[in-house]
Amino acid sequence: MTPIRIRTFYPADPLGLVPGGVDTFIRGIVKFAPDDIAFSLVGMTTDPEARPKGRWTRCSLGAREFDFFPVVGIASAAGRFRIPLSLRYTVGTALHMRHLRHGFDIFEFHRVEPVLLFLTDPRPKNAFFHQDMAVIRTESADIMWRHMPALYFSVERCVVRRLASAWCVRQEGVRALRKRFPTKAGVIDFIPTWVDADVFSPIAEPERKLLRGRFAGELRISIQSAWVISVGRLDTQKDPKLLLSAIARVHATGLNVCWLVVGDGVLRSMLEREVDSLGLQDRVRFLGLKRPDEIAELLRAADVFALSSAYEGMPMALLEALGSGLPVVTTDVGEVRRVVQPGVNGSIATDRSEAAFSASLSEVVDQRECLRGAPALAAVQNFRPAQVLAAVYDRYRQLARHQMDR
Numbered sequence: 205m206t207p208i209r210i211r212t213f214y215p216a217d218p219l220g221l222v223p224g225g226v227d228t229f230i231r232g233i234v235k236f237a238p239d240d241i242a243f244s245l246v247g248m249t250t251d252p253e254a255r256p257k258g259r260w261t262r263c264s265l266g267a268r269e270f271d272f273f274p275v276v277g278i279a280s281a282a283g284r285f286r287i288p289l290s291l292r293y294t295v296g297t298a299l300h301m302r303h304l305r306h307g308f309d310i311f312e313f314h315r316v317e318p319v320l321l322f323l324t325d326p327r328p329k330n331a332f333f334h335q336d337m338a339v340i341r342t343e344s345a346d347i348m349w350r351h352m353p354a355l356y357f358s359v360e361r362c363v364v365r366r367l368a369s370a371w372c373v374r375q376e377g378v379r380a381l382r383k384r385f386p387t388k389a390g391v392i393d394f395i396p397t398w399v400d401a402d403v404f405s406p407i408a409e410p411e412r413k414l415l416r417g418r419f420a421g422e423l424r425i426s427i428q429s430a431w432v433i434s435v436g437r438l439d440t441q442k443d444p445k446l447l448l449s450a451i452a453r454v455h456a457t458g459l460n461v462c463w464l465v466v467g468d469g470v471l472r473s474m475l476e477r478e479v480d481s482l483g484l485q486d487r488v489r490f491l492g493l494k495r496p497d498e499i500a501e502l503l504r505a506a507d508v509f510a511l512s513s514a515y516e517g518m519p520m521a522l523l524e525a526l527g528s529g530l531p532v533v534t535t536d537v538g539e540v541r542r543v544v545q546p547g548v549n550g551s552i553a554t555d556r557s558e559a560a561f562s563a564s565l566s567e568v569v570d571q572r573e574c575l576r577g578a579p580a581l582a583a584v585q586n587f588r589p590a591q592v593l594a595a596v597y598d599r600y601r602q603l604a605r606h607q608m609d610r
Contacts, residue, residue, distance in 0.1 A: 207242040208604045210330075211308035213318040215276065215293040219263055220250035221493040224437060225397065225520040226314055226334050228496075229373075232400060233596065235265040236589040241600055242270070246297060246304055248289070249274035258300060266402070275300050288348045290317050297321060310603050316356075319363040328368035328603040332395070334517045336377035344514035346440035357384075364388055368606075369599050371395040373517035374538055396539065397518040398592040399527035399584050404500050406529035406581065415505045423489050429462040430569045433506040433530075435499055435521040438469030440514065443556075446535075447512040448475060450562035452482050459569055463488045464506060466499055503528035507572045509550075512561060513537050526584045531575035533568045535561065543587070549579040 216227045218234065234243045249255040255263070257277045263270055275296030278289070294317045297304065301321070311329040313319050319329065337360070340350045349356040364370065364385050370392045372378045382389040407415070420427040432451065436442045444465070451463045465475075465488065472490065479488045494502070503509070509525030509532045516538035525532055526543060532550035534540050544550045551564035568575060 205240060207240050208310065208600050209308040210241060210243050210310050210312050210600060211304075212243060212245045212247075212312040212314070213297065214245075214314040215248040215289050216245065216314075217248050217250045217255065217274070218245060218265060218270075218272065219255065221495060222250065225517070228520050229332070229334070229397065230314065231265055232398065232589055233593060234270050235268055235400075236593055237268060238597055241597055243268075244271040244273070244308060246273050246275060248276045248278060248293060250278060252277050257296075258303075260303070273300070273303060275304075290315055290348065294318050294321065309607065310600060316359050316363045319366070320359065323362070323366055328607055329366060330369040330599065330603065331363070331367050331371070333370065333372040333374075333377055333381065335515070336372070336374045336380055336517075338380060339515045342515070344440065344443075360384075367391070368603055371596070373397055377517070393595070395596065396542065396587055396592055397520045397523060398587045398589045399520070399523040400496075400589060401527060403496050404503065404524040404527040406577065407504050412504060415501060419502070419505050423464070423491075425462045425486075425489065426460070429460045430508060430572060431462050431464055431506040432508045432510050432565070432569070433464040433466065433502060433525075434510050434512070435466040435503075435525070436511075436513075436519075437467055438465070438471040438475060440471070441516075442467075442469075443512045443514045443535075444471060444475055445478070446556065446558065446561055447510055448478060448482075448484075448488070449558045450510075450512070450565050451487065452484060453558060453562040454566050454569065455484065455487060457566065459566060461487065461569060463510075464502060465490045466492075466494055466502060468493050499524070500528060503530055506530060507576070508533060508565070508568050510565065511535065511537075511540070512556075514556065516540070518542070523584050523587055526580040529577050529580050531568050531572055531580055533561070533564045543583040545579070545583065549575050549583050 216230050218231050249257055255261050255274055257274045261272045263272045276292050297318055298321055313331040339345050340347050340353045375394050378394045381392045416427055438444050454461055503525055509530045511522050511534040518539035532544055534552055535556050536552050544552055546552055551568050553560040553564040
């Protein structure tokens with residue numbers, strides 16, 4: 205049986221150290237796909253020797269193989285670029301079009317810009333929206349479209365009208381899209397994110413103690429401290445400055461805490477200077493970008509996961525922390541209330557002030573032994589890839605059948 209061939213267009217490097225939930229989302233869709241569905245990805249490369257730009261390369265995720273064609277190369281996925289990556293990627297896709305037009309059945313997109321290159325192509329188009337894009341009209345947005353919201357929504361109108369299928373990881377985003385495009389309401393659906401239990405899972409307490417001992421030595425931190433961990437880009441959306449302020453405030457009350465910062469981004473230098481000015485050098489460790497398996501080990505060893513974002517869809521890093529048995533403290537963003545139960549497996553700050561977030565952080569640090577383990581794991585039992593992605597794979601089959609019947 206010939207598989208249904210999906211071609212995904214997004215500036216991702218599925219085998220690189222790239223901070224961001226969209227990249228994790230794409231890797232999961234490919235990794236857990238059934239045998240009747242095959243993927244190729246048009247993305248970017250962070251390793252031009254292993255995955256050269258302008259050439260198809262055979263890659264694998266788990267047991268699944270896929271074809272990968274980078275149209276742009278970058279030295280670091282953590283920085284901000286003078287020319288926006290989305291623009292560079294779209295131009296790169298256009299320049300390599302002769303290699304990309306053929307050999308697949310269904311388009312898949314995770315941004316609106318590349319869709320513009322294929323508006324007249326009759327093959328079905330499926331898209332994922334990872335935010336309620338109304339956020340670009342807010343002051344907290346760091347999406348480049350915030351400078352031209354009217355133009356974004358004009359592009360969105362052009363694109364959505366040509367989609368055969370669409371998903372959004374934010375329920376409010378689904379409602380907004382259906383309202384703006386009532387004739388497409390029937391093909392726009394909510395999809396949650398998920399946690400890959402093959403990678404993110406807890407370990408027995410004796411093993412955890414050994415792991416903490418190893419990290420305590422490697423990172424030169426006290427094993428007696430409460431290890432607060434964050435995972436994500438260091439940028440305006442994630443608002444790490446709020447988390448740093450909360451760490452400083454909690455530390456000042458006498459709580460023995462240490463912040464493990466996994467990720468990188470444009471705010472790192474500012475944060476490092478702020479850590480120095482606050483005298484918290486022995487309380488904060490900047491760990492940079494890590495592979496998923498390395499992040500999983502750090503989560504297993506940590507005590508509390510913290511998310512201080514200004515806005516989110518359904519943050520995969522938070523689900524991965526819960527899936528590792530960690531209690532969480534978070535701002536009230538996106539779909540976090542689907543999995544975070546205050547007083548059961550974490551706390552949701554009442555607002556995005558330093559006082560509110562530090563109060564939630566103190567609460568979870570104090571109660572971490574009661575909140576960790578089973579209460580955290582129970583929250584993500586319904587958010588496993590096989591359950592979540594079954595509807596997506598069925599949609600591919602529907603689109604393929606419809607295309608064949610035309």
